[in-house]
Amino acid sequence: MAESTSTPVSESALQTQEPRKSIPIKAWYYNPSDAPPSEPHQYSPNRDVSTDHLQKLGVLTWTQIETDQFENNRFLNKIKTVRGYNYEEVLTVAPEALPNFEENTKKFFMEHLHDHEEIRFILDGVGYEDVRDYDGQWIRIEIKKGDLIVLPPGMYHRFTLDKNQYLKALLLYQGTPTRIQFEKNPETDIMEVRLDYVQSVLELEKHSAPEVQDKVLAATTKAMGAITV
Numbered sequence: 392m393a394e395s396t397s398t399p400v401s402e403s404a405l406q407t408q409e410p411r412k413s414i415p416i417k418a419w420y421y422n423p424s425d426a427p428p429s430e431p432h433q434y435s436p437n438r439d440v441s442t443d444h445l446q447k448l449g450v451l452t453w454t455q456i457e458t459d460q461f462e463n464n465r466f467l468n469k470i471k472t473v474r475g476y477n478y479e480e481v482l483t484v485a486p487e488a489l490p491n492f493e494e495n496t497k498k499f500f501m502e503h504l505h506d507h508e509e510i511r512f513i514l515d516g517v518g519y520e521d522v523r524d525y526d527g528q529w530i531r532i533e534i535k536k537g538d539l540i541v542l543p544p545g546m547y548h549r550f551t552l553d554k555n556q557y558l559k560a561l562l563l564y565q566g567t568p569t570r571i572q573f574e575k576n577p578e579t580d581i582m583e584v585r586l587d588y589v590q591s592v593l594e595l596e597k598h599s600a601p602e603v604q605d606k607v608l609a610a611t612t613k614a615m616g617a618i619t620v
């Protein structure tokens with residue numbers, strides 16, 4: 392099993408159990424080269440994507456949440472309460488831990504959407520969530536120990552491990568968990584949840600008024616701001 396590459400949590404973070412919000416999650420435009428999916432796929436120079444941009448797409452992120460004894464982490468528990476995450480399970484994605492590893496990881500990397508939020512709190516290891524930008528380009532988001540990411544319903548995305556082939560995550564759900572992924576096809580393009588996402592997020596980009604463009608950003612900022620302890 393690979394060792395975590397994440398940095399140690401500071402003394403103050405341990406004391407307060409609050410994430411240091413000033414450090415954004417890492418994201419960049421995906422360079423579609425022939426390299427294996429587990430490579431970073433960055434352009435040279437790298438083309439960073441800001442947290443604001445991710446938020447405009449409806450993606451919520453937090454970083455540097457303490458993972459030790461996460462059951463008692465006040466910040467994490469507040470997220471669960473405020474957002475109604477009332478079911479959870481731990482999943483380890485690694486060759487020796489996940490049954491049918493090859494088949495399952497291939498499936499995770501197929502472009503798909505869900506009819507619910509996808510919520511992952513990373514307990515150890517590193518992986519990549521790729522999400523579609525307004526124009527269809529892939530944005531790669533690095534998710535590592537202490538990161539929490541929420542993808543909105545109806546957003547096309549895919550997942551892969553990084554080259555260390557190890558990620559342990561807490562999967563959170565609102566209500567009864569469903570692990571169904573709808574792989575992209577003409578029918579998923581017209582699913583109600585997809586049309587809702589297109590209309591409420593992607594189509595806003597076509598409007599020139601800044602107040603309209605920033606509607607999703609304001610909503611996601613509010614959602615993230617609600618999680619304080």
Ligand SMILES: [Fe+2]
Pocket residue numbers: 503504505509548572
């Ligand atoms: Fe997914």
